[in-house]
Amino acid sequence: MVPDRRVGLSLVRAFVPGPDFYQRYIDRWGELRKDVFASSNILARVDELAAFLNESQIRNYQKWRILGTYVWPNQYIGKTYQDEINWMKQWIANRLTWIDGNYTPVPAFSSRGGPIAPGLTLSLSAPKGIIYYTLNGVDPRAPGGTVRPQAAVYSSPITLSANARVFARARNGTSATSWSPPGGSHVRYQLAGTGHHRNHVSPARSAGGQSLQR
Secondary structure (H helix, E strand, O other), X not given: OOOXXXXXXXXXXHHOOOHHHHHHHHHHHHHHHOOOOOHHHHHHHHHHHHHHOHHHHHHHHHHOOOOOOOOOOOOOOOOOHHXXXXXXXXXXXXXXXXXXXXXXXXXXXXXXXXXEOOOEEEOEEOOOOEEEEEOEOOOOEXXXXXXXXXXXXXXXXXXXXXXXXXXXXXXXXXXXXOEOOOEEEEEEEEEOOOOOOXXXXXXXXXXXXXXXXX
């Protein structure tokens, strides 16, 4: 008997605790995409395994002459071993892009952090959504998915005149998956010559002049 897919989905939904669960999932995906799941790393791993199997694939296709032949339920018919590898790499790349497209993109920073001169201008950008940020390392997303009161809306470059820990996210809509993974989460900007990494943040202000310190 084939299980009813709807039953499985209903059980999954029953164990999902809410928007914070979704956000942890999204944040983990964003973290892995920086290194372990980076497209270049995954595709390089495919090439590594393909090279490892290169000698045995010759014997395999001599025994099982299936190259250029339809084998159910394969969608693609490769004429060579390399054709099959290339198709797999393209499928993986497309799949990663599709998964990324289900989430709000991470904001990009114009500066990577570290020692700075007073008055550094920091720009944030995101292809869609509204960017919210804080300068004290606090997540602009509050538990439950609302905007944290300390967060400011990014509308123009930020001038840093004190040590700061910038935490930014983009938000596109109001659904449980509307927030992006952290962009520059806890990125530190330290005034050159201060000699330490503590984060003394002066009362920073948003573009509208409102204090970020509550």
